[in-house]
Amino acid sequence: MLLSSIIENALLNLYVNVSAAKGFTPLEKRNHILSQYLKPKLKDPRYKSIKNELKQMLYISRTKRANLEKKLWELNAVSVGHRQKINDAAKLFDQLNFLHDEHGIDAKLSHEKSYDSPSDNTIYVSPEHIEHCFNQSGKQTSPLSLLIQGDKASGFAELINIRGLFRAERKEWNEKACQAHILLHPLTQS
Known part of the structure; x- marks a missing residue:
């Protein structure tokens, strides 16, 4: 892209x-x-x-x-x-590359225990959740859960929505920890 x-x-x-x-x-x-x-x-x-x-x-x-x-x-x-x-899995890869290249936001595959001490401006997503949210052909079948912490967390959903590959919904916001739980929805439901 x-x-x-x-x-x-x-x-x-x-x-x-x-x-x-x-x-x-x-x-x-x-x-x-x-x-x-x-x-x-x-x-x-x-x-x-x-x-x-x-x-x-x-x-x-x-x-x-x-x-x-x-x-x-x-x-x-x-x-x-x-x-x-392009399928939804490739769009996710493209979205993550864009966030890294343009906004300095890294992405890591992580398990629940790694969420205890997340790095700032890093997206965390569970590999099991990716497997559950995408079918064999790469189509997204359910919302993907992302966790981000840091100064870019508050506007993170807007960064994704502006790009137009997915619709991001901020599910939870912890102002004290500056953490956001984001649900990533596919643009088209078919």
Whole structure:
């Protein structure tokens, strides 16, 4: 999802710049606009997981007569097709990666006794609960229970809901311990 987001934002940035320019924007200029958008992402630690893909895009933008815009549209089409086929278990993995990369929230598989001294800004989920909540094809069949403690716990459900992969419900809130018990529901019930 991170790569998809970069691709979509790069294309949006290109079209905003092209619409602001007067007249026709040649291929070389379009590649330059895209490379200016993508280049700073190489040094950003949030994009470490897609650094190789970013380098490949920048290489294409510097190649004579290469059309990075066309390549981004092709990648976007593949990404959209993949997103339509993705199951709930893969969405959970993607959601957890996003929370880690964008918000510094780790996730750990844990058993009940580990909940006694949880680390701050770490999501805890029981492996048995994951097995119970997802069927063999990866479809979520019941709400998944998550525990988080720390300064990001109070707004944790909103972070998930904004992303749009799941619907998060704050089941319990312990203000003194700054702990939240979250139920993660699938978006579609079928």
